[in-house]
Amino acid sequence: MSSLTRTPPQPSSGEPSSEGGEDAETAGPTPTGTLSAAGAASAGSASGTPANASGRATPGRAPKRTSPTRTLMRLAPFVRPVRARLIGSALAALAASAAGLVVPLVLRAIVDGPMAHARDDSVHGLVVPALLVLLLGVAEAGLFGVRRQLTARPLARVEGALRDALYRRLQRLPVSFHDQWPSGQLLSRAISDLATIRQFLAFGMIFLFVNVATFLIGIGVMLSLAWSLGLVTIAVTVPLVWLSFLFEGRYKLVTRRAQDQVGDLATTTEEAVLGIRVLKAFGRHRTMARRFLAQARELRGTELQKIRLLATIWCVIVVLPETAIGVALAIGVVQVAHGTLTTGTLVAYFSTVMALRWPVESIGYLLANANDAASATTRFFEVMDAPAAPGEAEEEPAAADPVPADAGADAAAAEAAKAAEPGRGVIRFEGVRFRYADAPPGSEDLLRGIDLEVRPGETMALVGATGCGKTTLTALIPRLYDATGGRITVDGTDVRELPVRRLRALVSVAFEDPILFSASVRENVAMGLPPGMPEEERREAVERALRIAQAGFAHDLPDGVDTQVGEQGLSLSGGQRQRLALARAVVASPAFLVLDDPLSALDVHTEALVEEALRQVLATTTALVVAHRPSTVMLADRVALLEGGRIAAVGTHAELLASSPAYRHLLSTPDTPDTPDTPDDEGAVLDTAAAEEI
Ligand SMILES: Nc1ncnc2c1ncn2[C@@H]1O[C@H](COP(=O)(O)OP(=O)(O)OP(=O)(O)O)[C@@H](O)[C@H]1O
Numbered sequence: 181m182s183s184l185t186r187t188p189p190q191p192s193s194g195e196p197s198s199e200g201g202e203d204a205e206t207a208g209p210t211p212t213g214t215l216s217a218a219g220a221a222s223a224g225s226a227s228g229t230p231a232n233a234s235g236r237a238t239p240g241r242a243p244k245r246t247s248p249t250r251t252l253m254r255l256a257p258f259v260r261p262v263r264a265r266l267i268g269s270a271l272a273a274l275a276a277s278a279a280g281l282v283v284p285l286v287l288r289a290i291v292d293g294p295m296a297h298a299r300d301d302s303v304h305g306l307v308v309p310a311l312l313v314l315l316l317g318v319a320e321a322g323l324f325g326v327r328r329q330l331t332a333r334p335l336a337r338v339e340g341a342l343r344d345a346l347y348r349r350l351q352r353l354p355v356s357f358h359d360q361w362p363s364g365q366l367l368s369r370a371i372s373d374l375a376t377i378r379q380f381l382a383f384g385m386i387f388l389f390v391n392v393a394t395f396l397i398g399i400g401v402m403l404s405l406a407w408s409l410g411l412v413t414i415a416v417t418v419p420l421v422w423l424s425f426l427f428e429g430r431y432k433l434v435t436r437r438a439q440d441q442v443g444d445l446a447t448t449t450e451e452a453v454l455g456i457r458v459l460k461a462f463g464r465h466r467t468m469a470r471r472f473l474a475q476a477r478e479l480r481g482t483e484l485q486k487i488r489l490l491a492t493i494w495c496v497i498v499v500l501p502e503t504a505i506g507v508a509l510a511i512g513v514v515q516v517a518h519g520t521l522t523t524g525t526l527v528a529y530f531s532t533v534m535a536l537r538w539p540v541e542s543i544g545y546l547l548a549n550a551n552d553a554a555s556a557t558t559r560f561f562e563v564m565d566a567p568a569a570p571g572e573a574e575e576e577p578a579a580a581d582p583v584p585a586d587a588g589a590d591a592a593a594a595e596a597a598k599a600a601e602p603g604r605g606v607i608r609f610e611g612v613r614f615r616y617a618d619a620p621p622g623s624e625d626l627l628r629g630i631d632l633e634v635r636p637g638e639t640m641a642l643v644g645a646t647g648c649g650k651t652t653l654t655a656l657i658p659r660l661y662d663a664t665g666g667r668i669t670v671d672g673t674d675v676r677e678l679p680v681r682r683l684r685a686l687v688s689v690a691f692e693d694p695i696l697f698s699a700s701v702r703e704n705v706a707m708g709l710p711p712g713m714p715e716e717e718r719r720e721a722v723e724r725a726l727r728i729a730q731a732g733f734a735h736d737l738p739d740g741v742d743t744q745v746g747e748q749g750l751s752l753s754g755g756q757r758q759r760l761a762l763a764r765a766v767v768a769s770p771a772f773l774v775l776d777d778p779l780s781a782l783d784v785h786t787e788a789l790v791e792e793a794l795r796q797v798l799a800t801t802t803a804l805v806v807a808h809r810p811s812t813v814m815l816a817d818r819v820a821l822l823e824g825g826r827i828a829a830v831g832t833h834a835e836l837l838a839s840s841p842a843y844r845h846l847l848s849t850p851d852t853p854d855t856p857d858t859p860d861d862e863g864a865v866l867d868t869a870a871a872e873e874i
């Protein structure tokens with residue numbers, strides 16, 4: 181991770197006026213929103229690799245110098261399905277603006293016509309133009325309404341599609357990607373960045389086009405009304421555009437910084453919430469609060485920097501045209517006095533200038549909005565462009581899955597599971613090497629040539645000192661990581677040659693850390709089953725798995741197996757979660773079972789019950805079971821000792837006790853001798869529970 185550098189930040193909100201204000205409010209998070217992209221600039225990326233809450237450097241690639249337009253063009257595939265509506269919406273907005281520009285012409289007709297030649301009954305001559313002005317006003321309002329109507333729902337769909345794509349990508353990215361990216365960064369990209377993009381598509385993009393077009397039409401109208409006054413207006417446009425581009429370049433950097441800082445803040449918040457018990461228990465909540473405040477202050481600094489930039493450009497954008505208006509007024513009045521310009525034309529000119537105020541004044545805000553969106557798009561594609569896990573690039577998760585599937589899950593996978601021939605089932609490690617991508621340079625590989633065969637139907641225990649790489653080794657089988665050397669075969673086929681779904685349907689895993697999702701007990705356990713299974717069979721399989729894992733407690737929960745658990749539901753004890761995770765692993769009767777220390781959180785009696793039930797499952801599968809305790813080792817036919825990145829010894833428990841001092845040392849309890857003379861003494865080194873069971 182440290183090899184990656186943080187991506188650059190960008191801007192957020194501006195000061196929308198008229199329509200813009202409304203859109204900005206309804207279209208997405210506002211500058212005051214908690215996770216909005218609104219905030220931020222500052223120090224974070226100035227230092228190059230700011231640390232997030234976990235002390236890790238924020239990932240993301242160094243920003244390429246790409247123009248915002250080119251960046252935004254990458255959204256085209258997502259926008260294409262709604263392009264007709266977007267074009268319709270832009271045309272409606274353009275027509276509305278054009279209607280606004282006709283009003284000055286009607287005013288000129290009124291001033292130079294009925295008003296200039298006023299007689300007692302001349303009021304009749306005002307009725308038609310007045311009605312026309314009213315009609316134009318109504319048309320303008322109606323067309324703006326149509327614009328909004330055309331974009332609101334389709335763009336919500338575009339945002340949904342972007343989020344969907346991001347989510348799917350996150351599912352397909354390798355575990356090593358998630359090791360490196362703080363979750364807050366991903367969260368802020370999935371939430372506030374996408375809302376920023378939608379806001380731009382719905383409002384900023386359309387009005388950038390409409391306002392520029394309106395401005396050009398307005399200039400044309402002005403020149404046709406009074407070319408000298410029109411030239412004054414054009415004279416201020418040139419420096420205005422130049423300054424706007426200057427502003428855009430600086431604002432872009434600050435915006436990106438702000439968005440990254442929002443991600444950091446989200447990470448800190450998430451860690452503080454998830455780790456609240458630890459923080460409280462160790463009295464560290466103040467430290468965490470200080471860290472949060474420091475990051476929030478940074479974000480505020482960046483936001484203020486953005487506001488200062490916006491204020492500057494705003495000032496220029498307002499002052500320059502106002503000056504031009506003053507100059508034009510002086511010239512116009514002189515011309516009227518000399519009779520070279522009619523009063524009506526002067527009125528029409530100034531009405532046009534007023535109608536162009538919003539298009540001109542909005543430029544700063546719209547450029548800021550475009551920059552926000554470009555930066556959000558860059559951040560979005562940083563995740564989308566990350567290489568998918570090998571073999572998962574084309575995998576699509578089943579859309580109807582109630583909860584994210586991680587154990588394989590479609591019809592093909594179901595077939596694959598069925599295809600596992602009884603009697604077969606060999607896992608073989610051949611010279612397997614592995615090192616984590618972020619391992620310190622120069623350090624030795626974690627696994628340095630693993631040679632091991634788990635025979636069909638055999639249960640192999642994997643024993644080794646803590647931190648020696650047992651979990652890592654088990655993660656290589658379902659390809660959560662790919663071995664960096666050697667190969668792993670399942671029934672003779674290299675795991676890299678099997679479709680990932682098929683592999684994961686064949687190999688079921690219960691992890692060390694039993695994660696449950698915010699779903700019912702039944703859904704959590706059924707995640708291990710292929711989708712499309714008849715409901716009745718599903719229920720039976722879940723019941724069976726719960727029995728094996730001794731998870732009968734689930735029936736005593738308030739809604740039985742339909743009780744919601746996980747973060748959003750009922751809190752379960754560590755042992756209860758472990759049993760549900762075990763049930764999830766065994767529910768599909770997989771061909772290969774990998775259990776990472778599955779019984780560590782259970783009391784000895786429950787452990788004995790689970791072991792008893794587990795024996796039946798292990799008898800029908802090939803299994804690799806990481807074991808720390810003698811009682812778990814007792815489940816295995818043979819034991820492999822992992823030491824120094826290699827399999828140092830393989831044999832039965834008794835054989836290893838006899839032959840391997842390291843094994844004896846690992847499995848002995850402090851108050852028992854660790855060097856029994858003969859295998860017959862093995863009971864002496866087992867803990868009480870295990871001894872009872874034997
Ligand atoms: N995602 C990761 N990125 C980098 N290093 C890691 C990662 N996960 C684990 N490690 C390192 O790899 C080594 C082995 O970790 P592993 O979890 O495989 O050990 P283990 O044998 O399962 O330990 P335990 O018995 O405590 O569960 C440790 O030194 C650990 O710091």
Ligand SMILES: [Mg+2]
Pocket residue numbers: 650651652692776
């Ligand atoms: Mg482990």
